[in-house]
Amino acid sequence: MAEQKVYSDYFFDEPVFDLHDGGYVPLSLPDVPEKPLTIPAVLQPDRVEGNDVWYTVTARAGETQILPGVKTKTWGYNADLLGTTIVLKDGVHYHVHIENQLPEVTTLHWHGLNVPGPITDGGPHAPVYPGKSRDIDFTLDQPAQTDWIHPHPCPNTARQVWNGLAAAVVVQDEIESQLPFPRNYGVDDIPVILQDRTYHENQLDYEADYDVDGTLGKYPLVNGTINGVFQVTTQRVRLRILNGADRREFRLHFGDQHQFTQIGSDGGILPAPVHLTKLMLTAAERAEVIVDFGEYKPGDRVQLFSDDVPLMTFEIGTFAPDDTVLPEHLVDIADWQPTSGLAIEKTVMSGMDDEVRLDGKLFDMQRIDRKQKLGDVVDWEVTNTNEMDGGMIHPFHMHGCHFLVLSRNGQAPYPNEHGFKDVVGVNAGETVKIRVLFDVPGVFMYHCHILEHEDTGMMAQIEAYDPDHPQTYHLLSMDEMNHPHQA
Numbered sequence: 161m162a163e164q165k166v167y168s169d170y171f172f173d174e175p176v177f178d179l180h181d182g183g184y185v186p187l188s189l190p191d192v193p194e195k196p197l198t199i200p201a202v203l204q205p206d207r208v209e210g211n212d213v214w215y216t217v218t219a220r221a222g223e224t225q226i227l228p229g230v231k232t233k234t235w236g237y238n239a240d241l242l243g244t245t246i247v248l249k250d251g252v253h254y255h256v257h258i259e260n261q262l263p264e265v266t267t268l269h270w271h272g273l274n275v276p277g278p279i280t281d282g283g284p285h286a287p288v289y290p291g292k293s294r295d296i297d298f299t300l301d302q303p304a305q306t307d308w309i310h311p312h313p314c315p316n317t318a319r320q321v322w323n324g325l326a327a328a329v330v331v332q333d334e335i336e337s338q339l340p341f342p343r344n345y346g347v348d349d350i351p352v353i354l355q356d357r358t359y360h361e362n363q364l365d366y367e368a369d370y371d372v373d374g375t376l377g378k379y380p381l382v383n384g385t386i387n388g389v390f391q392v393t394t395q396r397v398r399l400r401i402l403n404g405a406d407r408r409e410f411r412l413h414f415g416d417q418h419q420f421t422q423i424g425s426d427g428g429i430l431p432a433p434v435h436l437t438k439l440m441l442t443a444a445e446r447a448e449v450i451v452d453f454g455e456y457k458p459g460d461r462v463q464l465f466s467d468d469v470p471l472m473t474f475e476i477g478t479f480a481p482d483d484t485v486l487p488e489h490l491v492d493i494a495d496w497q498p499t500s501g502l503a504i505e506k507t508v509m510s511g512m513d514d515e516v517r518l519d520g521k522l523f524d525m526q527r528i529d530r531k532q533k534l535g536d537v538v539d540w541e542v543t544n545t546n547e548m549d550g551g552m553i554h555p556f557h558m559h560g561c562h563f564l565v566l567s568r569n570g571q572a573p574y575p576n577e578h579g580f581k582d583v584v585g586v587n588a589g590e591t592v593k594i595r596v597l598f599d600v601p602g603v604f605m606y607h608c609h610i611l612e613h614e615d616t617g618m619m620a621q622i623e624a625y626d627p628d629h630p631q632t633y634h635l636l637s638m639d640e641m642n643h644p645h646q647a
């Protein structure tokens with residue numbers, strides 16, 4: 161076998177890393193004892209009938225022992241904090257009953273699922289009022305990947321995520337199931353939800369910590385655990401890493417620079433494994449990695465860091481030797497060719513603080529900013545013009561589709577960007593060219609995934625339409641979304 165190429169940089173432009181922000185809050189570790197890493201339970205269906213599966217997802221308040229002493233008031237999906245992991249299979253018809261037991265309006269957005277918009281997708285047009293519910297259904301038609309659910313009500317997404325609403329979604333399919341990957345959930349296949357929070361006498365206080373350029377927290381959490389320890393009982397462990405932070409970039413590496421292998425990104429499995437010692441994820445990006453702990457001995461401890469702060473510890477146990485070698489080719493990536501005769505779509509993310517804009521505008525829930533025909537393959541140029549104070553990276557996210565990254569300022573995409581994605585971090589002064597296809601209809605958001613930028617209005621809407629089946633959409637105003645007309 162050829163010598164493996166191992167990448168050992170973060171790819172993104174160092175001068176615009178978040179740690180250069182004026183308002184940067186460095187991570188630090190509180191002086192609290194270690195505890196077992198929380199592994200979210202898997203959501204069990206209410207009912208299964210043939211190819212139909214029914215789930216209930218309840219957004220609710222709870223209490224969580226995060227720090228010693230008083231419990232923290234937190235929000236979660238079917239859980240006190242974060243939520244139960246939802247496992248979905250390609251081709252299955254899902255019926256989801258969404259309940260809102262919170263004291264305010266929320267929505268349930270399926271980040272990464274190609275489901276119709278704007279209602280099923282769960283953006284701001286699909287409010288679930290306090291004490292009320294909403295039923296959606298969809299047939300899943302997409303490859304295996306790690307997605308997530310989070311709220312999306314304008315302009316309160318950032319605060320609701322800060323309070324705890326976020327859960328992993330694992331999509332499975334036939335192709336991925338044939339690959340030699342670990343997939344025993346909770347044992348050798350775990351979600352790693354990365355976030356950061358500050359506590360005030362053990363409580364969250366979003367307003368106190370708010371930063372219009374993205375709220376940062378002092379302490380790192382993995383799956384809602386501070387100082388979490390995961391017991392390694394198999395040689396290879398698959399981490400489904402999600403940057404679930406409002407704004408923070410995570411620059412991941414092991415304390416001893418142990419090598420790991422990225423096998424997936426936002427939109428599914430990569431065409432080929434990518435070997436790394438460092439991995440940076442901007443807000444909402446996902447990476448599936450396999451870590452081979454074969455060179456350690458029982459009792460060894462290896463820590464996952466972001467910059468110079470440990471996030472969690474892997475404690476090595478005893479395990480059977482595993483000599484699995486990953487194939488050099490994992491999956492085929494569709495060779496989309498741009499539909500002829502179509503102009504390049506250009507979109508511009510600009511500004512910082514409350515000056516952030518998308519295409520020079522603030523979000524308007526009742527304005528459709530663009531249209532794209534279902535099945536068309538369209539190239540987009542996504543530009544970040546923000547070079548004020550050195551600038552910042554804006555993670556650009558599109559609902560309702562996945563895209564291929566073609567180039568960055570005319571150069572090749574990063575080595576781990578050769579699969580489908582739904583978020584791409586755009587450096588200051590950079591134009592990222594992406595190739596976009598919608599295959600489900602709807603009105604969908606596209607926006608910066610720094611949640612405070614999204615809430616400020618760095619967001620727009622695209623209608624993916626089928627000319628043979630035109631649809632009209634009732635687009636709520638923000639006022640209507642937030643204040644239901646009483647019957």
Ligand SMILES: [Cu+2]
Binds near residue numbers: 554609
């Ligand atoms: Cu932004």
